[in-house]
Amino acid sequence: MTTxxxxxxxxxxxxxxxACGAVAQTEHxxxxxxxxxxxxxxxxTAGMLMINLVMISFWQRSLLRQQVAxxxxxxxxxxxxxxxxxxxxxxxxxxxxxxCGLILxxxxxxxxxxxxCDQASHLEPxxxxxxxxxxLVSSLSGTIWTVPTPQKGYLQxxxxxxxxxxxxxxxxxxxxxxxxxxxxxxDQKTILVYILVNAVLLTTIGFFRLAHxxxxxxxxxxxxxxxxxxxxxxxxxxxxxxGEFRQLFSALNNMITNIEADRQKLRSTVQSLEQSNQKxxxxxxxxxxxxxxxxxxxxxxxx
Numbered sequence: 001m002t003t004x005x006x007x008x009x010x011x012x013x014x015x016x017x018x019a020c021g022a023v024a025q026t027e028h029x030x031x032x033x034x035x036x037x038x039x040x041x042x043x044x045t046a047g048m049l050m051i052n053l054v055m056i057s058f059w060q061r062s063l064l065r066q067q068v069a070x071x072x073x074x075x076x077x078x079x080x081x082x083x084x085x086x087x088x089x090x091x092x093x094x095x096x097x098x099x100c101g102l103i104l105x106x107x108x109x110x111x112x113x114x115x116x117c118d119q120a121s122h123l124e125p126x127x128x129x130x131x132x133x134x135x136l137v138s139s140l141s142g143t144i145w146t147v148p149t150p151q152k153g154y155l156q157x158x159x160x161x162x163x164x165x166x167x168x169x170x171x172x173x174x175x176x177x178x179x180x181x182x183x184x185x186x187d188q189k190t191i192l193v194y195i196l197v198n199a200v201l202l203t204t205i206g207f208f209r210l211a212h213x214x215x216x217x218x219x220x221x222x223x224x225x226x227x228x229x230x231x232x233x234x235x236x237x238x239x240x241x242x243g244e245f246r247q248l249f250s251a252l253n254n255m256i257t258n259i260e261a262d263r264q265k266l267r268s269t270v271q272s273l274e275q276s277n278q279k280x281x282x283x284x285x286x287x288x289x290x291x292x293x294x295x296x297x298x299x300x301x302x303x
Contacts, residue, residue: 075173102123
């Protein structure tokens with residue numbers, strides 16, 4: 001039975017490892033690139049969507065405050081300048097764009113509307129509150145589902161009617177807020193397109209930046225490691241990288257140098273063992289020949 005010398009086994013192991021490394025290198029690098037791309041795209045998109053939701057919330061609050069201030073100013077102006085008569089007050093409210101209102105005069109309330117007035121039941125209590133308080137009051141009612149959170153569907157505002165410091169009654173109006181939220185929803189389509197474009201652009205820029213600073217050094221390391229074998233000596237890993245990769249390459253160079261030194265020691269030890277084995281085989285053969293000669297000598301002496 002014959003055995004292959006140990007250095008030959010080393011060379012066979014190196015060739016097999018290089019072949020496997022060359023096959024797996026492309027799969028590993030593609031996996032890293034795909035992971036970087038997916039992580040960047042998901043992180044950037046999620047971050048921009050969260051910022052967008054926060055901005056929408058502030059936008060909705062700002063528009064609602066503007067609508068409340070505008071409606072209060074309109075009703076206050078109508079109450080101060082119009083004659084305290086139902087027809088005159090309603091005409092002034094119509095000119096201001098109000099489609100559903102209530103006029104409280106002489107403790108009698110009357111609803112005026114040009115369209116369906118879904119929240120009319122909230123107007124009389126609010127008008128009486130403004131009458132007794134002697135100041136503008138407002139409230140919100142109903143619910144409309146919007147992005148990112150549901151919002152109130154209607155705004156009610158009431159203002160007292162005074163004449164020569166005498167309270168005559170109050171006027172109230174309900175303003176649907178659906179057009180306000182629809183305006184924001186329409187703009188959201190454009191904002192989402194910008195988010196998509198920015199996500200693609202920033203992902204591309206981030207991918208190439210990370211590929212230059214992370215993927216390329218790893219690729220070089222994998223390529224040099226996959227082609228490393230005992231026949232071409234220890235590889236010299238590039239240490240021109242900055243930061244942690246420079247430390248990594250330096251440590252790997254030291255490790256490979258130590259491994260190569262240990263391999264040389266192992267080869268020397270194997271060669272010494274082979275020489276010792278050869279000497280033992282030669283000695284054994286000499287002993288066998290000596291034993292045969294001794295046996296022949298004893299046989300001759302007996303004859």
